Amino acid sequence: MSTVTGIEHMVVDTDRGKVRGIVEGEAVSFRGIPYAASPVGELRFAPPQPHPGWTDVQDAAQAGPSVPQAASRLEKVQGARVPDWSEDGSLTVNVFAPRRALADGVARPVLVWWHGGGFTSGSGGWDWYDGARLAALGDIVVVAANYRVGPLGYLYLPEIGAANLGPQDQAVVLRWVKDNVASFGGDPRTVTVGGQSAGAYSSLMLALDPATNASIARVLLQSGPFGLNPQDAHQAAEHAAAYLRLLGIPAGTDTAKALRALPAEQLLDAYGRLSAQLAAPGNAAPPMYPVLGAPGMPRTRQQALADGALEGKPLLIGTTRDEATAFTAFDPHIQGLTTDTALDLLTAQVGRQAAQDVYQQHAARRPQATPAQVFTAVLTDGLFRDGSLEVADHHAAGGNTTYVYQFDYAPAEDPYALGATHCAELPFLFNTFDAYPGSPILAGVGARDAQGALGREFATAVAEFVATGTTSNWLPYAPSTAARIRHFG
Numbered sequence: 001m002s003t004v005t006g007i008e009h010m011v012v013d014t015d016r017g018k019v020r021g022i023v024e025g026e027a028v029s030f031r032g033i034p035y036a037a038s039p040v041g042e043l044r045f046a047p048p049q050p051h052p053g054w055t056d057v058q059d060a061a062q063a064g065p066s067v068p069q070a071a072s073r074l075e076k077v078q079g080a081r082v083p084d085w086s087e088d089g090s091l092t093v094n095v096f097a098p099r100r101a102l103a104d105g106v107a108r109p110v111l112v113w114w115h116g117g118g119f120t121s122g123s124g125g126w127d128w129y130d131g132a133r134l135a136a137l138g139d140i141v142v143v144a145a146n147y148r149v150g151p152l153g154y155l156y157l158p159e160i161g162a163a164n165l166g167p168q169d170q171a172v173v174l175r176w177v178k179d180n181v182a183s184f185g186g187d188p189r190t191v192t193v194g195g196q197s198a199g200a201y202s203s204l205m206l207a208l209d210p211a212t213n214a215s216i217a218r219v220l221l222q223s224g225p226f227g228l229n230p231q232d233a234h235q236a237a238e239h240a241a242a243y244l245r246l247l248g249i250p251a252g253t254d255t256a257k258a259l260r261a262l263p264a265e266q267l268l269d270a271y272g273r274l275s276a277q278l279a280a281p282g283n284a285a286p287p288m289y290p291v292l293g294a295p296g297m298p299r300t301r302q303q304a305l306a307d308g309a310l311e312g313k314p315l316l317i318g319t320t321r322d323e324a325t326a327f328t329a330f331d332p333h334i335q336g337l338t339t340d341t342a343l344d345l346l347t348a349q350v351g352r353q354a355a356q357d358v359y360q361q362h363a364a365r366r367p368q369a370t371p372a373q374v375f376t377a378v379l380t381d382g383l384f385r386d387g388s389l390e391v392a393d394h395h396a397a398g399g400n401t402t403y404v405y406q407f408d409y410a411p412a413e414d415p416y417a418l419g420a421t422h423c424a425e426l427p428f429l430f431n432t433f434d435a436y437p438g439s440p441i442l443a444g445v446g447a448r449d450a451q452g453a454l455g456r457e458f459a460t461a462v463a464e465f466v467a468t469g470t471t472s473n474w475l476p477y478a479p480s481t482a483a484r485i486r487h488f489g
Contacts, residue, residue, distance in 0.1 A: 008459040010102055012183045016053035018058040024084040026136035028097050030184065031125060032064035035176040036091040036169065039148060044260045045155065045297025048091060048172045049294075063125025064092035066423075067148050068264040070125020072121040076327045077425055079439040081126065087152075087264055093145040093231050094124055096131035101141065101185025110186040111220070111466045112177055113142045116197025119166065120150045120287040134430050137456070139461020141186035145173045147202075149269045151243060151422060152264075154235035154288035156210075156246065160256035167296030170202055174215050192466045196426060198289075201225055204391070205290060205297055207313065208304035212296075216467050219310070221317040222429075223422055226387025228285055230292040230300065238285050239274065246270040264436060281333040282345050282375065284383055314469035315395050316462065317388050318405030318485075323420030324379035328372065329416045337371040346378065358382075359438075361375055373417075384422075393479040404477040405461075409454055409489030420489065427489075428455035430463060458488050481486070 002011070008023035014033065021030035033292065036048035041051055048245045049066045065086035101108045115122040115129055124144035131142030146169075148151060153166030179322060180186045185267045193216045195203045197304075200221040206212045210431040231239075244251075247270045259267070274287045279319075290297050296311045304310070337345070339359075346355035363369065369377070389404070396402040396479045409423040436442050442451065461471050477484045 011026040011057055012057075012102070015484075016051050016182045017055065018057040020374065022059050022134050023061045023099060024329045026099050027132035028095075028099055028102055029130075029132050030060040032057070032089075032092045033060055033095065034089065034091060035093050035145065036172050038088045039152070040087045041260065044087065044152070045157070045160055045165070045169050045256060045350075047161060047165065049089075050186050061164050063094055063123070064146070064236065066090065066125065067072040067121035067146050068119075068152055068268060068299060069121040069148065069150055069266050070197045070350045072117055074117075074326055074423060076269060076330050077418065077421060077439065077441060078128070078426075079436050084123070090146055091148075091169060092125065093143055093176060093184075094131070095181070095184045095248040096135040096142040096144075097184045097186065098135055098139050098141070102137070104320045106185075107182060107187035107190075108139060109190040109467045110141045110143060110177060110188070111192045111194055111226065112145070112182050112465075114147070114170065114175065114193075114195030114199030114202045116195065116199045116223075116262060118284070118286050119154055120275075122149065122198070123177060124261070128343060128432055129430055130435070133429060133432070134459055134463060137459055138461055140466050141184055142179055143173075143181065145170070147173070147412065148287075151267050151288060152285075154290070155243065156231070156233065156240045156288065156291050156294065157255060158294065160259075161315050162293040164296045165227055167202065167205060167290060167294075170206060171209075171212050174206065175210055177213055188215075190217050191215060192212060192220055194222070194466075196222040196296055197422065201228070202410055204301065208297065209296055210309070213309060214392050218314045218466065219316070220465065221232055221315070221388065221391070222425065223323060223384055224317070224321050224388060225284065225299070225383050226385040227392060228289070230290050230297055231288070232349060233291055236288070239278075242277070243274050243287070246273050274281060279436040280345075281331065282328075282349070282379055283381075284327055287322075303392075305391070308398075310395060311400060313340060313400060314401040314403075314465070316391070316403045316405070316465045316471075317392050318387050318407065319380075319384045320420040320422060321409040321426050322376075322410075323422045324376045325416075325418045326422035327377065328376045329418055329421075330399075334375060336374055340461070342371040342375040345375065349382075392477055396477050397479045399451045402477040403465065403471055403474060403486070405483065405488060407458070407488045409451075411441055413487070414440070416440055425458060425488070427451075428458045430445075431455050431459060451465060454489055461486075461488075
C-alpha cells in the first residue's frame with residue numbers, strides 16, 4: 001500500500017501486468033483493467049483476442065471508455081449521460097473488493113455483474129453500477145465489465161467472424177475472473193453471474209452455455225426480458241443485409257475490410273436508421289441481439305433448462321412491479337391508445353384471440369385503467385414477469401434453491417406514472433443514488449432516508465445470496481406460489 005497526495009493506493013498482480021487501485025472507504029476499487037485487446041483495426045468485428053499486457057504499473061483509478069454506442073432510449077428514466085465511448089481501450093473490467101479482503105488472505109465470493117441497455121448501450125464503468133459500496137456492505141468482490149453492444153457486438157456476419165461478439169466478450173471476462181480474481185481477494189470457485197435487463201439475459205445465457213456453465217456457482221437475474229426470443233439466424237442475416245445497404249456497402253465487396261474502414265460514428269448512425277425502420281409501438285426488440293446457434297447460445301433457454309443446464313445452481317430472480325412504463329410512459333403513440341388500437345397492437349404480436357384474452361384479463365384487474373395502462377401491464381408481464389416466473393417455476397420444481405422478488409418502490413413524486421419501473425432497483429442495489437441527478441425514478445423531497453433503508457435491505461439480501469447461496473428471513477420460492485415472492489418497497 002502507498003499514499004500519494006492523501007490518496008491510498010493498492011497494487012496487485014494480474015496475468016497481464018500490475019494494476020494500482022484506490023482505497024475508497026472500506027473498499028478498494030480497480031477500474032479500467034483491460035481483459036482483451038482493443039477491438040480496433042483488424043480486431044473490429046472479430047472475436048476478442050488476448051491483451052498484450054504492460055510492463056509498468058497501470059493506474060486503475062478511472063474506468064475505461066464505454067464501447068461505441070448511441071444514447072440509451074431510457075435516458076428519460078435514468079438520466080442523460082455525456083458520451084464517453086472509444087473503441088480503443090474499451091474492453092475493460094472494474095473490480096471492487098472489501099479492503100480487508102486484500103489483507104487477510106480469506107477469499108471472498110464474487111459477483112460478476114452485467115449492465116443492461118437493450119444490447120445497444122451501457123457500460124460496466126459507469127457510476128450507476130459502481131460496486132464499491134456493495135462490495136463493502138456484503139464482504140464480496142464485485143466485478144463489472146464492458147462488452148460490445150449494438151452492431152459492433154451483435155451484427156450477424158459469421159462469414160467474417162461476427163456472431164454474438166458481445167457474448168464472446170462476456171465469456172472472456174469469466175475466464176479473466178477465473179485467472180485473476182484471487183489477486184483481488186476473490187474466490188474463483190464461488191462466482192455468481194448476474195445482471196439487469198440485457199445483463200440478466202446475458203447472465204442466463206452464460207449459465208446455460210456448456211462453454212461457461214462450469215465457472216458459475218450461482219445466478220442473479222434482475223428484470224430479464226425473457227419474453228424476447230433469441231434472434232434466429234435467418235432474421236439476423238436479413239437485418240445484417242439491411243444494415244450493409246444503409247452503410248452503402250454493395251454485395252460482392254470485401255465486407256470485413258469495408259466495415260473496418262468506416263468511422264465508428266457512421267456505424268452507429270446506420271444502426272440508428274435501421275432501428276427507426278424496424279420500430280413499432282410496444283416492440284422492445286433491438287435490431288441486433290443474441291442469435292440462436294451462434295457462440296454463447298447453442299440452444300434455446302427452454303431446451304437448456306429441460307436438459308438440466310441450471311441444475312444445482314442457486315437462483316435469485318425478480319422484476320420490478322411496473323417494468324414496461326419505462327418504454328411506454330414517454331411514447332405518445334402508446335399514451336394515445338384506445339381499446340381497439342391497443343388490441344390491434346397486441347394482435348400483431350400474439351394473434352386476435354390471445355390479444356383479446358390477455359387484454360381483458362388485465363383490464364378486469366384494473367377497472368379504472370386507461371387502454372395505455374392496460375397495454376403497459378400486458379407488456380410488463382409478457383416481456384419480463386411471465387418469463388422470469390417460468391424460469392423460477394422450472395428451477396424450483398426441480399428441487400433447486402430459488403428465490404423470487406418483486407421491487408415495488410415508486411418515487412414519492414411521479415408525474416409520469418412510472419411506478420416501480422424498469423431500472424428502478426439499480427440505485428438501491430449499488431447505493432449510487434447520487435449518480436442519478438434529475439432521474440424521475442428517485443423524485444420526491446424527503447425521500448432519501450426511506451430510499452437508504454430500502455437500499456440496505458435489498459442490497460444486503462442480494463449480497464447474502466452471492467455470499468452463501470441463501471438469504472435470511474426469506475422462504476425459498478415454491479412453484480406458482482405468489483406468497484413466496486418477496487416484495488421490496
